[in-house]
Amino acid sequence: MEKDVRKTVAFLVIISFLVFSFCFSLVPIYNSICRTTGWTGKVNLTPAQQKGSLAPILNRSLTMQFVATNNQDLPWDFYPQKSSIEIHPEENNRMLFYVKNKTQKTMTVQAIPSITPWQAAKHLHKIECFCFTQQTLKAGESLAMPVVFRIDRDIPGDIKTITLAYTLFDVTQQEKRKAQ
Amino acid sequence: MTHAQMKPQGFIAWISRWLFTTNHKDIGTLYLTFSLTMFFVGGIMALIIRTKLAQPGETWIAPNTYNEVVTLHGLVMIFGAIMPAFVGLANWMLPLMLGASDMALPRLNNWSFWILPFAMSIMLGSLFLPGGGPNFGWTMYAPLSTTFAPPSTDFLIVAIHLLGISSIMGAINIIATVLNCRAPGMTVMKMPIFAWSWLVTAFLLIGAMPFLAGTVTMMLFDRNFGTSFFNAAGGGDPLLYQHAFWSFGHPEVYVMILPGFGIISEVIPAFSRKKLFGYNFMVYAISAIAFLSFVVWGHHMFTTGIALKAQLFFMYTTMLIAVPTGIKVFNWVATMFRGAMTFETPMLFALAFIFLFTIGGFSGLMLAIVPADIQYHHTYFVVAHFHYVLVAGALFSIMSGVYFWLPKWTGHYYNEKLGKLHFWISFISINATFFPMHFLGLGGMPRRIADYALPYAHVNFFCSIWAFIFGISQLLFVYNIYSSIRGGKKAPDRVWEGATGLEWTVPSPAPYHTFATPPKIA
Numbered sequence: 001m002e003k004d005v006r007k008t009v010a011f012l013v014i015i016s017f018l019v020f021s022f023c024f025s026l027v028p029i030y031n032s033i034c035r036t037t038g039w040t041g042k043v044n045l046t047p048a049q050q051k052g053s054l055a056p057i058l059n060r061s062l063t064m065q066f067v068a069t070n071n072q073d074l075p076w077d078f079y080p081q082k083s084s085i086e087i088h089p090e091e092n093n094r095m096l097f098y099v100k101n102k103t104q105k106t107m108t109v110q111a112i113p114s115i116t117p118w119q120a121a122k123h124l125h126k127i128e129c130f131c132f133t134q135q136t137l138k139a140g141e142s143l144a145m146p147v148v149f150r151i152d153r154d155i156p157g158d159i160k161t162i163t164l165a166y167t168l169f170d171v172t173q174q175e176k177r178k179a180q
Numbered sequence: 181m182t183h184a185q186m187k188p189q190g191f192i193a194w195i196s197r198w199l200f201t202t203n204h205k206d207i208g209t210l211y212l213t214f215s216l217t218m219f220f221v222g223g224i225m226a227l228i229i230r231t232k233l234a235q236p237g238e239t240w241i242a243p244n245t246y247n248e249v250v251t252l253h254g255l256v257m258i259f260g261a262i263m264p265a266f267v268g269l270a271n272w273m274l275p276l277m278l279g280a281s282d283m284a285l286p287r288l289n290n291w292s293f294w295i296l297p298f299a300m301s302i303m304l305g306s307l308f309l310p311g312g313g314p315n316f317g318w319t320m321y322a323p324l325s326t327t328f329a330p331p332s333t334d335f336l337i338v339a340i341h342l343l344g345i346s347s348i349m350g351a352i353n354i355i356a357t358v359l360n361c362r363a364p365g366m367t368v369m370k371m372p373i374f375a376w377s378w379l380v381t382a383f384l385l386i387g388a389m390p391f392l393a394g395t396v397t398m399m400l401f402d403r404n405f406g407t408s409f410f411n412a413a414g415g416g417d418p419l420l421y422q423h424a425f426w427s428f429g430h431p432e433v434y435v436m437i438l439p440g441f442g443i444i445s446e447v448i449p450a451f452s453r454k455k456l457f458g459y460n461f462m463v464y465a466i467s468a469i470a471f472l473s474f475v476v477w478g479h480h481m482f483t484t485g486i487a488l489k490a491q492l493f494f495m496y497t498t499m500l501i502a503v504p505t506g507i508k509v510f511n512w513v514a515t516m517f518r519g520a521m522t523f524e525t526p527m528l529f530a531l532a533f534i535f536l537f538t539i540g541g542f543s544g545l546m547l548a549i550v551p552a553d554i555q556y557h558h559t560y561f562v563v564a565h566f567h568y569v570l571v572a573g574a575l576f577s578i579m580s581g582v583y584f585w586l587p588k589w590t591g592h593y594y595n596e597k598l599g600k601l602h603f604w605i606s607f608i609s610i611n612a613t614f615f616p617m618h619f620l621g622l623g624g625m626p627r628r629i630a631d632y633a634l635p636y637a638h639v640n641f642f643c644s645i646w647a648f649i650f651g652i653s654q655l656l657f658v659y660n661i662y663s664s665i666r667g668g669k670k671a672p673d674r675v676w677e678g679a680t681g682l683e684w685t686v687p688s689p690a691p692y693h694t695f696a697t698p699p700k701i702a
Binding site: 004005008009012013015016017019020021022023024026027030031034037039040042071110112118167169170171174177178 | 284285348351352355356359360361386387388389390391393394395398406408409412413414415416417419420423424427485486487490
């Protein structure tokens, strides 16, 4: 009996540790599910190739909307050049977002994108985006930040409007901590 | 409490006897006493909440204090009252039911209990730290618990780690006991149903508690070491917290009810003087519920914007749980059918359990329907639902079990009249407290907020009055236990006429050491 108990306990302890580590593996699993399916509207944060190899499909157009939000009363100006534009699949488009640090101190921000409807997320390819990096602006400084993107030809036919939303987060504290 | 002849006298001896004991009966008593204490601590918090809500507007406690009390009420009741009570019952009864001389790992057993008081002190102590106690609800959602939480949250995280370690060790011990220490001849399908329910529960704990430990560890890292598990700015996702938390949280819900199912499945046959109807199906149903509990966590997150397909999946799997649960309810009813029933206090609590848990189950089904849940989410309807399953469900099953086994522990019957009085006051006041909350919720009163709109005032006042009656009537329970320890009608070995099982073959009170040589099972 002693030996059986020891076997059971060893088995259960191993299971406990496996569950504990599985909890951490949830992070990469979750992120890869989100990125591949786009269920949460998450966008791939790595740059896509420079140019689409295919010609733009001019007889189909989509409305692309841009939304800029500040997280938690961040005292910055943040807005897109236009709130919406007409685009075609496989066409490279460019949009500018303006930011201005309205505070008296240097701050670092990070923009986090999100796509609605989520079905469009995997068809959006960003060639250049200010969300790939963080922005550090001195007091009162302003900046025009470009995003260059392409919607591919596989975008489902029932999608007529796509919203690309950015939320601007203040990461000054985290960056300071990292620098130390 | 039963071997006065063999211990040295004096205070130090008394302390060290309880501190170093490895006897399953002692540890069971410790667990149950601890749980009863925490039941009152959490109960006082509940009454503070109800006092605050008795009338609308700014009253005697600040909204943040209210939030702290709500958070701690949930954590204390779950980790301090309900779970230790079930573990205590398991400690006391499993070796007796299985014909084992003790739990498989007595030393570990002592350790898993003695972690608890320290963990709970750390948790309760966080209320008095500078910056205030944890104030984000027992679910500890990020970023409320990471970016915006008071410094005392780190204490809460440590406490939860300790509680988790205690639960995991307890679960390992129970599984080792049930699998290895049964009397010769007792096959798994001959085990008492209470042992089965605890075996499955212990596996749920092993599958769920390390998950909570991992989740709060990530929280700790986010708070103190600059990681971004749940921080969108750093590439993390607050929604991931909810996935991780409810992957633990939903099995946890069943950890708090499956042992209750086990107790009810012992009590109903005893007082119906019939065998449990459909034993095999009861076992399958418990296992099916346990399995399903791991795949339904998303029903807590219908309003977070998870994908439609995921919502459908979680809706259907959640509704599927009603099938095994229904099997259990029907089997209990079938056990009573044409039985020679008597209605002693344990039976009354068991009957109330079936009634009220079914109501809680039905409101659970309503909440499982996605379009309806979007309406009910974060209202008092949810509060009514989970108090029906946890107070009228889990707590009533514990009370049923305590009254059922108390004569076996103390050697005396409790006061039956007082027990019945306790039951009826509890039954009426619990319904009067929580049933109106369904209507408050349907009327749109949001939960977790210290204030509410005027139209809800009368119903809230009504709930508060009955909550106090429920709270105070629990003193009857304490008195009844106390008086049964002190004396009362002597209980025979077989305390209840219709009770079957090995625990009724040992004398009452159960001697300090039982089944030194395992009994033979035919």
